[in-house]
Amino acid sequence: MAKNSDRDEFSASTKRLLERQSGHHCSNPSCRRITSAASSDGRTVISIGEASHITAAAPGGPRYDPTLTNEERKSPENGIWLCKDHAKAVDSKDPYFTVKLLKEWKQQANEATWRSVVENVPFPPAPSTPTDDELRARLMRAAAADLAVFRRAGKWPASSICVSACKIDPLGGVIGVQF
Numbered sequence: 001m002a003k004n005s006d007r008d009e010f011s012a013s014t015k016r017l018l019e020r021q022s023g024h025h026c027s028n029p030s031c032r033r034i035t036s037a038a039s040s041d042g043r044t045v046i047s048i049g050e051a052s053h054i055t056a057a058a059p060g061g062p063r064y065d066p067t068l069t070n071e072e073r074k075s076p077e078n079g080i081w082l083c084k085d086h087a088k089a090v091d092s093k094d095p096y097f098t099v100k101l102l103k104e105w106k107q108q109a110n111e112a113t114w115r116s117v118v119e120n121v122p123f124p125p126a127p128s129t130p131t132d133d134e135l136r137a138r139l140m141r142a143a144a145a146d147l148a149v150f151r152r153a154g155k156w157p158a159s160s161i162c163v164s165a166c167k168i169d170p171l172g173g174v175i176g177v178q179f
């Protein structure tokens with residue numbers, strides 16, 4: 001694990017930029033929660049947002065890209081504003097959170113805040129339709145979970161099994177898995 005000093009952390013101004021570009025909302029399109037508020041006594045701010053790295057700040061981190069320079073790694077282009085829950089999620093070792101997916105989230109969030117400010121469209125917008133990549137990733141995870149259950153069962157069933165995404169023909173046979 002890299003020492004903190006080896007990490008290409010965002011500057012305070014970069015964090016602030018990302019927060020303002022997202023309109024102080026989580027950029028995950030299925031979350032969109034507000035990430036800052038006045039404290040109950042009105043004296044300060046409660047913040048539950050975080051600037052996350054799209055590609056990791058240090059080797060060994062998720063989506064680390066060794067081809068980037070240190071400056072590129074800590075630039076606003078490599079950041080996305082998320083609530084703390086989703087910042088934690090994308091920092092975990094889950095292959096679901098790809099560079100492509102996080103860039104899509106950021107672009108959607110920035111477009112939504114832009115439309116809200118420029119065209120006075122309500123924010124947050126209605127939840128977006130999942131992209132093809134998101135659907136594929138969900139299907140793969142569901143199929144993997146089904147198979148894991150059967151592996152743990154110790155004995156394969158005598159008949160064919162149907163994972164989450166398979167089709168059944170009218171006679172009950174499995175036609176195939178569609179991804």
Ligand SMILES: [Zn+2]
Nearest residue numbers: 026031083086
């Ligand atoms: Zn969130």
